[in-house]
Amino acid sequence: xxxPVPDPTIVxxxxxxxxTLREIVPDGVIAEEAAMRVYDSDGLSALRxxxxxxxxxxxxxxxxxxxxxxxxxxxxxxxxxxxxxxSGGSTPLGDAVTLGMSRFNRILDIDxxxxxxxxxxxxxxxxxxxxxxxxxxxxxxxxxxxxACSIGGNVAENAGGVHCLxxxxxxxxxxxxxxxxxxxxxxxxxxxHLDQPGYDLMGVITxxxxxxxxxxxxxxxxxxxxxTARAVLMGFDDARQAGACVAAIIAAGIIPAGLEMMDGPxxxxxxxxxxAGYPVTADALLICELDGPAVxxxxxxxxxxxxxxxxxxxxxxxxxxxxxxxxxxxxxKAAFPAAGRISPDYLCMDGTIPRRRLPEVLERMQGLSxxxxxxxxxxxxxxxxxxxxxxxxxxNRPGELERAEAFGADILRLCxxxxxxxxxxxxxxxxxxxxxxxxxxxxxxxQQQRIKCAFDPDHRLNPGKVYPTLHRCxxxxxxxxxxxxxxxxxxxxx
Amino acid sequence: xxxxxxxxxxxxxxxIRWAAARREPxxxxxQGTKAAVGTPVKAAFGLSLTGLRxxxxxxxxxxVLTAAAGTPVAEIRTALSDAGQHLPFxxxxxxxxxxxEGEGTLGGLVSAGLSGARRPFAGACRDHVLxxxxxxxxxxxxxxxxxxxxNVTGFDLSKLLCGAWGTLAVLTEISLKxxxxxxxxxxxxxxxxxxxxxxxxxxxxxxxxxxxxxxVHLSGGDTALRLEGPPESVRWRTQGLRDLLxxxxxxxxxxxxxxxxxxxxxxEPLQADPDRHIWKLSLVPTQAAAVARLLRQADPALRAAFxxxxxxxxxxxxxGLDGAHLRQAIPPGSGHATLIRAPAAVxxxxxxxxxxxxxxTALCRRxxxxxxxxxxxxxxxxx
Ligand SMILES: Cc1cc2nc3c(=O)[nH]c(=O)nc-3n(C[C@H](O)[C@H](O)[C@H](O)COP(=O)(O)OP(=O)(O)OC[C@H]3O[C@@H](n4cnc5c(N)ncnc54)[C@H](O)[C@@H]3O)c2cc1C
Numbered sequence: 001x002x003x004p005v006p007d008p009t010i011v012x013x014x015x016x017x018x019x020t021l022r023e024i025v026p027d028g029v030i031a032e033e034a035a036m037r038v039y040d041s042d043g044l045s046a047l048r049x050x051x052x053x054x055x056x057x058x059x060x061x062x063x064x065x066x067x068x069x070x071x072x073x074x075x076x077x078x079x080x081x082x083x084x085x086x087s088g089g090s091t092p093l094g095d096a097v098t099l100g101m102s103r104f105n106r107i108l109d110i111d112x113x114x115x116x117x118x119x120x121x122x123x124x125x126x127x128x129x130x131x132x133x134x135x136x137x138x139x140x141x142x143x144x145x146x147x148a149c150s151i152g153g154n155v156a157e158n159a160g161g162v163h164c165l166x167x168x169x170x171x172x173x174x175x176x177x178x179x180x181x182x183x184x185x186x187x188x189x190x191x192x193h194l195d196q197p198g199y200d201l202m203g204v205i206t207x208x209x210x211x212x213x214x215x216x217x218x219x220x221x222x223x224x225x226x227x228t229a230r231a232v233l234m235g236f237d238d239a240r241q242a243g244a245c246v247a248a249i250i251a252a253g254i255i256p257a258g259l260e261m262m263d264g265p266x267x268x269x270x271x272x273x274x275x276a277g278y279p280v281t282a283d284a285l286l287i288c289e290l291d292g293p294a295v296x297x298x299x300x301x302x303x304x305x306x307x308x309x310x311x312x313x314x315x316x317x318x319x320x321x322x323x324x325x326x327x328x329x330x331x332x333k334a335a336f337p338a339a340g341r342i343s344p345d346y347l348c349m350d351g352t353i354p355r356r357r358l359p360e361v362l363e364r365m366q367g368l369s370x371x372x373x374x375x376x377x378x379x380x381x382x383x384x385x386x387x388x389x390x391x392x393x394x395x396n397r398p399g400e401l402e403r404a405e406a407f408g409a410d411i412l413r414l415c416x417x418x419x420x421x422x423x424x425x426x427x428x429x430x431x432x433x434x435x436x437x438x439x440x441x442x443x444x445x446x447q448q449q450r451i452k453c454a455f456d457p458d459h460r461l462n463p464g465k466v467y468p469t470l471h472r473c474x475x476x477x478x479x480x481x482x483x484x485x486x487x488x489x490x491x492x493x494x
Numbered sequence: 495x496x497x498x499x500x501x502x503x504x505x506x507x508x509x510i511r512w513a514a515a516r517r518e519p520x521x522x523x524x525q526g527t528k529a530a531v532g533t534p535v536k537a538a539f540g541l542s543l544t545g546l547r548x549x550x551x552x553x554x555x556x557x558v559l560t561a562a563a564g565t566p567v568a569e570i571r572t573a574l575s576d577a578g579q580h581l582p583f584x585x586x587x588x589x590x591x592x593x594x595e596g597e598g599t600l601g602g603l604v605s606a607g608l609s610g611a612r613r614p615f616a617g618a619c620r621d622h623v624l625x626x627x628x629x630x631x632x633x634x635x636x637x638x639x640x641x642x643x644x645n646v647t648g649f650d651l652s653k654l655l656c657g658a659w660g661t662l663a664v665l666t667e668i669s670l671k672x673x674x675x676x677x678x679x680x681x682x683x684x685x686x687x688x689x690x691x692x693x694x695x696x697x698x699x700x701x702x703x704x705x706x707x708x709x710v711h712l713s714g715g716d717t718a719l720r721l722e723g724p725p726e727s728v729r730w731r732t733q734g735l736r737d738l739l740x741x742x743x744x745x746x747x748x749x750x751x752x753x754x755x756x757x758x759x760x761x762e763p764l765q766a767d768p769d770r771h772i773w774k775l776s777l778v779p780t781q782a783a784a785v786a787r788l789l790r791q792a793d794p795a796l797r798a799a800f801x802x803x804x805x806x807x808x809x810x811x812x813x814g815l816d817g818a819h820l821r822q823a824i825p826p827g828s829g830h831a832t833l834i835r836a837p838a839a840v841x842x843x844x845x846x847x848x849x850x851x852x853x854x855t856a857l858c859r860r861x862x863x864x865x866x867x868x869x870x871x872x873x874x875x876x877x
Contacts, residue, residue, distance in 0.1 A: 113697055113780050136703070158646045169644070171653075172621045185853035192778040193829045194805055195609065195618055197847050198876070199662070199858050203620055203653025207646045227703050247555040253578055253674035292705065293734075296727030352642045354556050384644040385556075424644040432647075439647055440637070447636045448649045450864035454857065466648065477867060 001405060001430060003049050004464050006094030010075060014052060017075055021055045021097065024065045028056040028103065039098050042083045042090040043145070044431055046347075046401060051078065051092035056100045060178065060186055060216040066099060067214065067460075068184035076460050079210035081121065081153025084145045086348055087429030089157060089209045089465060096463070099214065101152050107131050108217070114192050116175055118219045121152025125159075128220065137222040140167035143425070144333060152215045158207030160425035162258040162332075165383035166291075167223065169425065171206040176219030179205060179212075182456045191219060204451060209427050210462040212455040226291035229257060230301055231328045234286040234308045235279035235315030239263060242284035243358040245311035246382045249288065252307060254300055258289040259383030260332050263362065266339075266377040266390070270331035273338035278331050279315040286382065287328055335379045336390065343375070343392035347404050351415030352424035355385045364414055365389060372407040374400070386424035387415065413438055428466045436468055450476050495521065495538065501545035503627065503635055503666045509541055510664060510870070511633030519873045522660035524564055524599030528606050530592050532659055532875040533846050534838050543601050546666055554579055557643055558624060560669040563601030570600055580675040583619050584610035587760045591772055591835055601665045607657025610759050611708040611720070614802045620656040622671045628655060628663035631866030641669045654861065660872045662865040676722035680732045681708070681751040683744045684717040689798070690783045692717040695739060696803040697779060704735040708755060709803035712763050713786070718754060761808065763799050770797070770810040771836040773820060777829035779804035788823040789815070817845040847876055 142161035625639025708720030
């Protein structure tokens, strides 16, 4: 993956750009190299690039003025929340201003009667749940990075988590937004009420990876924390049985709060690291969490246990205490750092597949692993078919990063081939940008890019992310009609 | 009106290219069951999607159903219920209100973005549209989204098309997320509660751990709270909720409960007087009672029904109550009103959909142009 070469005509104007930003945000411009270094990558740390300059506005008005100035001066912008994106969404560009939202860190309003909270975008995901914990509420989407990632970044990536099969992704828990457009205009969408009529702008902005505008306020719905939660841990000698068990649970009408799978290598790496009591000889492990009132959880646990037996589980344990439930999860939650212990570097992939294709995909992934000469460990949001293969490599060995990237790309091509998609929750960013044509045809991509043009016709926001080639908006906007003859003497009419 | 009735996507695209070359506006229709919603469309030609019909993929264990846009909603409901699944967003059926025959097509349902009582708990129609195939105004088919339950690849165009009333693109195929239907349900009915009190009880129930999946108050009638899930859980939560409310109430068991919500899903309580205008208001729940009270001063005969614990207010108003006046009753930033039923002449005068800020209006116009640059599809319908 190559970063674009910075435009020298912009880089030579750096001093004047820094000056303009200082006039707008006097105490929030970072231009010294040492101080900028913390911004030189996001969670996709293989890609590093110094930003042109970093600006940290405090108010919506400052954001609007920064955007207006950049538009006027022809300068690009990379929006940034907490910088935990795994796809390079907030990777800086050498000729662009990194606009960091970390100072937008206030919780503005908690309204339990209407079960929602309004916060600034720099507030972390977990801080929202903390703020309402004492009242028995929480914010449902729970990415593993929730202690660090910002809610604005969650909206921009449409982040998910282990509980999103039952409780939805960010998009499904979002009620309102304030956003600054590239024109400097501030728009407000939704609010504490549901389903604003008119085009669903909030829907298309969610998951737009910083390409459409800067989010400056977010209203999310709050849920009542379930009374109880218990988890079932199941080990299988064959991943096919685990796959069949997942299908059986859902076919039985059960939508668990979480349904996670790990393959052999992931089980062993995690067990070595946290000693959760995982069956280290198993080929696949399932963790199934049920939540709700105790009677409901008990009923469903009994059903899940019997489905596990029917599908040949060789290990079957059900948590009886909260500590035990957390222990079951500890290994899964530590899967990434555990991979980091057994390998100097790893790449985390994020495709989704139709669940029934899982055994075949796992098998072919082993083949790819041999072909590329790199190991892979799989963790899997099994309930919704979202795979996270962790490709293990050593960046210090010449060529391994490139091989890891090629392996990753092959896995994603495989996901698309079996009817799935390139990314279930981490976004396209830079990482999967060049694979977009694997999933979408030229007209599919053009139509998405026309949306970009409606928001940001000069491609100032996060250029080079998500879409492999930039088309001039004027060209995309043309109405091409081929044919134009009366086509339907043969079309039935009534 | 002359109708073009393609039977596949290729023919539909050809028809649109023909219209594009002539700059000929098209009215886009499924079965036309909701044709009386929105500003009346002026077009000499119509494009009917009823020829694109049938469920193309449905594996219940994947929780995904894909069907051609012209597939009748009834056909989809049957396929789902045969597999013990359902549409979690519980789309309301406007046919009783609009005097139309049947629930129409999937394309129509999604284009209207209809959701029902379960919406605040399970998500809206747009939350369940995983992907679509469609045709833009230059007659080129495109696809958006995917056919798996979790996907963030590229812009989520499906959400934009959901609720766009056919003004952006012609949908040809839709993939929906579906879920297992709850095994059992129960409904607590409280009689004769005064509006303000009823809404405050609904909110109290929604804040409780009872996991309510329906919270309705019909002014002057029932106040209803629904609980769904495995039977053991429903029994337990019903008892807990009764204790919490501490008021006399009736419990409807699964079958009776289903009947109650089926009637509500068809909006029967609003059907009485066909001359009334029907409005749908989306509100901050705590403000709903005040909005109804204010409007009753102007229209004492007003009939009100609250759903979503107050977040949705259906009104049957006297024709004399005009839209501008009605919208003034909603405090700024607290909600919106959409006119769902009124004679064509009233709708032609505008104001069916709530006005937006100039910046949002301009952005929506640019989005419309990006899909349909010549303005062929349902011109004026959302004006
Ligand atoms: C260890 C680890 C575990 C993770 N686990 C998960 C997981 O389980 N599920 C999951 O979904 N993700 C996960 N992620 C990915 C990441 O945390 C999410 O994508 C998160 O939403 C990014 O938030 P952020 O604040 O760090 O955003 P950033 O990385 O700063 O930015 C992400 C994107 O959003 C844009 N952006 C940020 N803020 C704004 C704004 N205010 N306005 C407009 N655009 C903005 C940026 O331009 C960029 O394109 C994980 C990451 C790590 C490092």
